[in-house]
Amino acid sequence: MDKDRLKEIVNNPDFIPGIYNFCDRWCERCTMTSRCATYAIDKERFPDEESMDMSNEKFWDKLSEMFKITIEMIMEDAEKRGIDLSGIDDTAIKEREDLRKSAEETELVKLSKKYSDEVEDWFKNNQDIFMDKENTLQQQIGLAVPGINAESDAADINDVVDVIRWYQYQIYVKLMRAVTGKLEGMQDEIDDMAQDYNGSAKVVLLGTDRSISAWGRMLQHFPREENNILDILVLLEKIRKQTEAFFPDARSFKRPGFDD
Ligand code: SF4
Incomplete structure (x- = not known):
């Protein structure tokens, strides 16, 4: 090209x-x-x-x-x-770096980083439950147990994992962009930046909503993991609430093509 x-x-x-x-x-x-x-x-x-x-x-x-x-x-x-x-001199680059550091220090960004780390740990610590589940579902498919749709369960688990993994780091990355943008807008009193940071915050909220829903489905498949999954859900709920509070106009932001 x-x-x-x-x-x-x-x-x-x-x-x-x-x-x-x-x-x-x-x-x-x-x-x-x-x-x-x-x-x-x-x-x-x-x-x-x-x-x-x-x-x-x-x-x-x-x-x-x-x-x-x-x-x-x-x-x-x-x-x-x-x-x-x-x-574009060193001062501008330094200012940008300082803004990123300030964003990283906010509780909201710290929560999103914690979330991505906890998800990583959860998957690492639970490889065996996925293997057990796979064996169980394969047996059920082979036996064609009435009332149990093992194929649909397997497809749902795959989907749940895909959704969680897709947003696991994106929530942090997009929040960094949104928070940095808002801090910059406040520091330099630039109103035009709201368009960008509210849009990024909306992507965070959508990713958080979908992750909450996916973890809810994960809980149905692995009820014995209730305590750990509920901890993760509490963390996501905090991220959702704090994002809505820090970016009150994000939910109503109209993303071109998707919301208009
Ligand atoms: S808007 Fe474009 S870049 Fe974004 S997900 Fe859709 S196809 Fe991909």
């Missing part, structure tokens, strides 16, 4: 501008792929399995090519807007 092709995709009116800024990047489950320039670019850039394989040279060649094109486009755009990128 060259620069002209990239511009052609980005300027295609079929695509919704900025739709990819406030999504959860789960393209396999996204209903808006036909309206998303990022999806179209990725499909062209990584058309086959080989090009998506990080251990394959082709993947890194493609990535490096895209990196060069993107830098060129940023430079061109900055020049058109009269922005001198060489004017």
Whole structure:
């Protein structure tokens, strides 16, 4: 893909501008792929399995090519807007770093980090219950036990794990973006930033809601894990409540393409 092709995709009116800024990047489950320039670019850039394989040279060649094109486009755009990128000095970088550190110190971000760590520990400590469950379900499938739909249970467990794993780190990453943006907006009194941080906070809330629902289903499959799962649910509920309190406009934020 060259620069002209990239511009052609980005300027295609079929695509919704900025739709990819406030999504959860789960393209396999996204209903808006036909309206998303990022999806179209990725499909062209990584058309086959080989090009998506990080251990394959082709993947890194493609990535490096895209990196060069993107830098060129940023430079061109900055020049058109009269922005001198060489004017971004160490002070600006230091300020950014300080904001990130302040965000990391907030209770909300700490909770989200704790959540991702606890999920990791839970899966690590419970590998045996998944193996036992798999054996039980396979036996039930073989015996065709009446009243038990083991195949559907197996599919549901897979789905629950996929959902939890998908948002496990994303909640922290998006919260960092949202909290940093809000702190920056407050510090520099920039109202325009609300659009971005409320959008990121909404993605956090959606990921948190879906994770809470997934852990509820996990509890049904593994009732003996009740205590540990309830601890995780309490943590998620705290994240949800504190995110809503810190970003009171996030729930009503209209994400382009998804909520309008
Ligand atoms: S909007 Fe949908 S298709 Fe586009 S990047 Fe986000 S999840 Fe993927």
